[in-house]
Amino acid sequence: VNRIVKKKVLAPAVKLIEVENHLIAKKAQPGQFVILRVHEKGERIPLTISDYDREKGTVTIIFQEVGKTTTLLGRLEEGDRILDLVGPLGKPTHLEGLQRVVVVGGGLGTALVFSQVKELHRRGTKVDCIIGARNKDLIILEEEIKPYCANLYIATDDGSKGHKGFVTDVLKRLLDEGNRYDRAIAVGPLIMMKVVSNLTRQYGLPTVVSMNPIMVDGTGMCGCCRLTVGGQTKFACVDGPEFDGHLVDFDEVIKRTAMYREEEKTAMELLQRSLKEGV
Amino acid sequence: MAEPRRKPNLVKTKVPMPAQDPQVRIKNFDEVALGYTPEQAVEEARRCLRCKEPRCVQGCPVNVKIPEFIMLIEEGKFLEAYYKILETNNLPAICGRVCPQENQCEKHCLRGEKGEPVAIGRLERFAADYAASCGEPRHEPTNPAPPKGKVAVVGSGPAGLTCAADLAKMGYQVTVFEAFHTPGGVLVYGIPEFRLPKRVVQREIDNLKKLGVEIQTNMVIGKILSVDELFSEGYDAIFIGTGAGLPQFLRIPGENLNGVFSANEFLTRINLMRAYRFPEYDTPIKIGRRVAVIGGGNVAMDAARCALRLGAAKVYIVYRRSEEEMPARREEIHHAREEGVEFKLLTNPVRILGDDNGWVKGLECVTMELGEPDASGRRRPVPKPGSEHCLEVETVIIAIGTTPNPLIANTTPGLELTKFGGIVVDEATGQTSRPGIFAGGDSVTGAATVILAMGAGKRAAKAIDAYLAARR
Numbered sequence A: 001v002n003r004i005v006k007k008k009v010l011a012p013a014v015k016l017i018e019v020e021n022h023l024i025a026k027k028a029q030p031g032q033f034v035i036l037r038v039h040e041k042g043e044r045i046p047l048t049i050s051d052y053d054r055e056k057g058t059v060t061i062i063f064q065e066v067g068k069t070t071t072l073l074g075r076l077e078e079g080d081r082i083l084d085l086v087g088p089l090g091k092p093t094h095l096e097g098l099q100r101v102v103v104v105g106g107g108l109g110t111a112l113v114f115s116q117v118k119e120l121h122r123r124g125t126k127v128d129c130i131i132g133a134r135n136k137d138l139i140i141l142e143e144e145i146k147p148y149c150a151n152l153y154i155a156t157d158d159g160s161k162g163h164k165g166f167v168t169d170v171l172k173r174l175l176d177e178g179n180r181y182d183r184a185i186a187v188g189p190l191i192m193m194k195v196v197s198n199l200t201r202q203y204g205l206p207t208v209v210s211m212n213p214i215m216v217d218g219t220g221m222c223g224c225c226r227l228t229v230g231g232q233t234k235f236a237c238v239d240g241p242e243f244d245g246h247l248v249d250f251d252e253v254i255k256r257t258a259m260y261r262e263e264e265k266t267a268m269e270l271l272q273r274s275l276k277e278g279v
Numbered sequence B: 001m002a003e004p005r006r007k008p009n010l011v012k013t014k015v016p017m018p019a020q021d022p023q024v025r026i027k028n029f030d031e032v033a034l035g036y037t038p039e040q041a042v043e044e045a046r047r048c049l050r051c052k053e054p055r056c057v058q059g060c061p062v063n064v065k066i067p068e069f070i071m072l073i074e075e076g077k078f079l080e081a082y083y084k085i086l087e088t089n090n091l092p093a094i095c096g097r098v099c100p101q102e103n104q105c106e107k108h109c110l111r112g113e114k115g116e117p118v119a120i121g122r123l124e125r126f127a128a129d130y131a132a133s134c135g136e137p138r139h140e141p142t143n144p145a146p147p148k149g150k151v152a153v154v155g156s157g158p159a160g161l162t163c164a165a166d167l168a169k170m171g172y173q174v175t176v177f178e179a180f181h182t183p184g185g186v187l188v189y190g191i192p193e194f195r196l197p198k199r200v201v202q203r204e205i206d207n208l209k210k211l212g213v214e215i216q217t218n219m220v221i222g223k224i225l226s227v228d229e230l231f232s233e234g235y236d237a238i239f240i241g242t243g244a245g246l247p248q249f250l251r252i253p254g255e256n257l258n259g260v261f262s263a264n265e266f267l268t269r270i271n272l273m274r275a276y277r278f279p280e281y282d283t284p285i286k287i288g289r290r291v292a293v294i295g296g297g298n299v300a301m302d303a304a305r306c307a308l309r310l311g312a313a314k315v316y317i318v319y320r321r322s323e324e325e326m327p328a329r330r331e332e333i334h335h336a337r338e339e340g341v342e343f344k345l346l347t348n349p350v351r352i353l354g355d356d357n358g359w360v361k362g363l364e365c366v367t368m369e370l371g372e373p374d375a376s377g378r379r380r381p382v383p384k385p386g387s388e389h390c391l392e393v394e395t396v397i398i399a400i401g402t403t404p405n406p407l408i409a410n411t412t413p414g415l416e417l418t419k420f421g422g423i424v425v426d427e428a429t430g431q432t433s434r435p436g437i438f439a440g441g442d443s444v445t446g447a448a449t450v451i452l453a454m455g456a457g458k459r460a461a462k463a464i465d466a467y468l469a470a471r472r
Ligand SMILES: Cc1cc2nc3c(=O)[nH]c(=O)nc-3n(C[C@H](O)[C@H](O)[C@H](O)COP(=O)(O)OP(=O)(O)OC[C@H]3O[C@@H](n4cnc5c(N)ncnc54)[C@H](O)[C@@H]3O)c2cc1C
Pocket: A033, A043, A044, A045, A046, A047, A048, A049, A061, A062, A063, A064, A065, A066, A067, A068, A069, A070, A071, A108, A112, A211, A212, A213, A214, A215, A216, A241, A257, A258, A260, A261, A264, A265, A268
């Protein structure tokens, strides 16, 4: 189990791996995640199941190399095994009874909403999709997601592709043009989800966001992933990871995810040094 | 041939346990208590009076044959002593270290009436460590093929490990499913290295594997497979030993500030993930210069002592009742105090204060007075008016207890639960409200002790055997 059967580089530092694990593939549903560990002294990190193939018995993970563990994961090749893989964790997304939905994916967020867009399409929901990134090289999965969207909009910070500016500019325009949706789904950096939620609140558009606080076990036993939703403490790994964007205390999550910045930097610097010496 | 008359050692106190010096040990995670030498063990064994009706045995939840094994130690038959203990307790190296002996076997020891009781726990540990040092030659019967049936054990804490071992010895094919990447339950993620070295737990896991038990890690039952799916996979019976892993928070303002941990998170990072060896290990931990641990149980003592070892200059235990009511083992309180932990008793936290960046900077508390006894018979603490004060700390660890994780219950229709989420069972058998499903340990009782969890695992193994025999 846990053998990497396919690996693909989607953008600089963004990689896709397809991993063999029949049991997880059998149970996985859109919105759920796995936790993995890449070596004996490694930490546990959560990654979204962005696609699964029940027949082949594989799950697809798309990740961005941002620190030590994701960098080590990115160095694994086809045929290698992931040491520990546990899942599917978290609650699946509820996608029933939706006529028309707008999906906003920022950066890597596009990868994370992919399975949801596919599932919505399968259920006959009309999906307008807005994907954004800093520049056109960082736009991922455009071709893959297109067939499942009624309309696909692109925004880049530098204008190298699509609208110059933020995904929220596009969303605002669509809403102002009178487009009506049953729901917005926003996945991406915390700050993007916060801005989207603030915008849709003004339009009374129910909004689901996918939260990514720091996790350890992913089963509700440590409380590390707690966040405030509507004044109540929730554990993202078991109560989420999806929550009502209008109720989430984003500022608190943003502070909490910065908790180990110094240590993460140390770990990454040491890794880079040893990689340089090693290769 | 007449035996020379035995003269017991009448010294009133236990042979002292060699231990690391407090000033040295707060700088490392190595075991604090070093264990008896053979000479010390024999000397302590000679204190036992070999009572005809040994009360100590009644005090032990699994009725270890105490005078018998102590006699074997006295005779220098250390391996035989170990086998004698194994007849009723399959985790002696662990129990000898972490059992609350003062409330169990040793509480009832006759020697305790005038002086200290016999150091039963230390002797138990000695026998087990001695056996390990000889490569642990356990003489287990090899299983008669074919197996009598297939049993799934969910959770690899002391309850699950014991149940699995007993069933394997009876000839069942047993698979243990564990959510974490390492088996052992609280023994590996909760109790720190300096109290229970992880190699001791690993030894027990290895013994279990030698019995033919398969352990599947990274398997969260209720997610990857439900209990009912285990039945359809061909398991004839299921034991649930999933513990009480859900952390309680205080529900006071400031609990989500950076620097506030549940004891579960703090201890898991340190023990399971080895954050104390960051950056050699990848999992980080943050510790303030000053730390407040809220709670008065073993978990609180462990968290406080870990905080010291991570380099905190000042560690407080904040507990709302008085020392007598503290549920922690006396030895742990004593060790914590020796290491410099400061006890703020009759003190209740009301709010955690943060700075502008969302980090803890203090803990606001009130002083408590003892009022009328409550339902548990303990005098209920009530806040003293005008006693608000603030402890300056950068880290707050909440160790006020845990409850069973609802995952299994939520995914197993028909499983009856108590109000606090424990699984309802028949005490003698561990039988739940669903045929073929048994449970025991903290998942039934809420947070309790290693030996009680083991006892429950043993009873369930017997009951599972009877249940399956009746169906054959
Ligand atoms: C439910 C969930 C789903 C996620 N899905 C994806 C995904 O599909 N693709 C992807 O690239 N990323 C995903 N993430 C984020 C991913 O977990 C982090 O990028 C990863 O842990 C970084 O580890 P690192 O050691 O490489 O980087 P580090 O340098 O250690 O950390 C970089 C940042 O990642 C976050 N992080 C660090 N450790 C953890 C942790 N244990 N748990 C959660 N976040 C952490 C922190 O904000 C940190 O500042 C998800 C997070 C969550 C909670």
